[in-house]
Amino acid sequence: xxxxxxxxxxxxxxxxxxxxxxxxxxxxxxxxxxxxxxxxxxxxxxxxxxxxxxxxxxxxxxxxxxxxxxxxxxxxxxxxxxxxxxxxxxxxxxxxxxxxxxxxxxxxxxxxxxxxxxxxxxxxxxxxxxxxxxxxxxxxxxxxxxxxxxxxxxxxxxxxxxxxxxxxxxxxxxxxxxxxxxxxxxxxxxxxxxxxxxxxxxxxxxxxxxxxxxxxxxxxxxxxxxxxxxxxxxxxx
Numbered sequence: 001x002x003x004x005x006x007x008x009x010x011x012x013x014x015x016x017x018x019x020x021x022x023x024x025x026x027x028x029x030x031x032x033x034x035x036x037x038x039x040x041x042x043x044x045x046x047x048x049x050x051x052x053x054x055x056x057x058x059x060x061x062x063x064x065x066x067x068x069x070x071x072x073x074x075x076x077x078x079x080x081x082x083x084x085x086x087x088x089x090x091x092x093x094x095x096x097x098x099x100x101x102x103x104x105x106x107x108x109x110x111x112x113x114x115x116x117x118x119x120x121x122x123x124x125x126x127x128x129x130x131x132x133x134x135x136x137x138x139x140x141x142x143x144x145x146x147x148x149x150x151x152x153x154x155x156x157x158x159x160x161x162x163x164x165x166x167x168x169x170x171x172x173x174x175x176x177x178x179x180x181x182x183x184x185x186x187x188x189x190x191x192x193x194x195x196x197x198x199x200x201x202x203x204x205x206x207x208x209x210x211x212x213x214x215x216x217x218x219x220x221x222x223x224x225x226x227x228x229x230x231x232x233x234x235x236x237x
Contacts, residue, residue: 032222
């Protein structure tokens with residue numbers, strides 16, 4: 001069995017060992033989860049990842065690699081990042097760039113081309129909370145239907161924000177397969193809230209304000225996700 005994990009910094013294991021560390025896959029919760037289950041693991045997550053990146057890289061990995069794993073069952077864990085993030089393709093570096101927060105303005109001004117920086121400023125100015133919520137529902141439906149069509153078992157989780165309930169989006173809500181997204185609306189079950197409520201704190205080597213946790217928290221979370229998967233018959237559809 002192979003566990004494919006994707007998400008943002010929390011799934012990547014950012015800053016587990018030192019401040020500003022982008023990832024620490026061997027100590028992040030998907031590694032503990034897979035060990036508890038006796039599975040292999042592939043972790044696609046990176047810090048600052050948008051929902052668009054999560055979808056793009058998951059579909060790309062499955063389309064590229066899954067056909068070579070036909071004798072190995074696949075299980076996917078997606079931990080959704082916040083919907084305000086996005087990505088765009090940069091000709092300068094020939095790769096996708098992630099837009100994560102308006103607070104990164106000075107960094108983006110230095111790293112982006114002038115046109116890319118203007119795109120970032122326009123995106124921040126134009127997007128509204130309602131637009132972010134609609135995008136999140138659409139992203140969930142897109143990826144869940146892709147995985148269901150491929151008959152791939154999966155579990156959706158939240159990193160730091162629960163899926164917002166929106167009365168006017170009831171038709172979108174009806175299309176979400178909540179059996180595989182059981183804590184969609186439960187804020188206290190988000191990765192950051194759950195660990196904080198359990199008494200876990202950021203590692204001592206992180207001096208600035210940060211929502212990242214240490215190895216002990218990732219071990220706890222990974223074991224609990226593995227327990228949940230076992231109790232739901234390995235997450236069968």
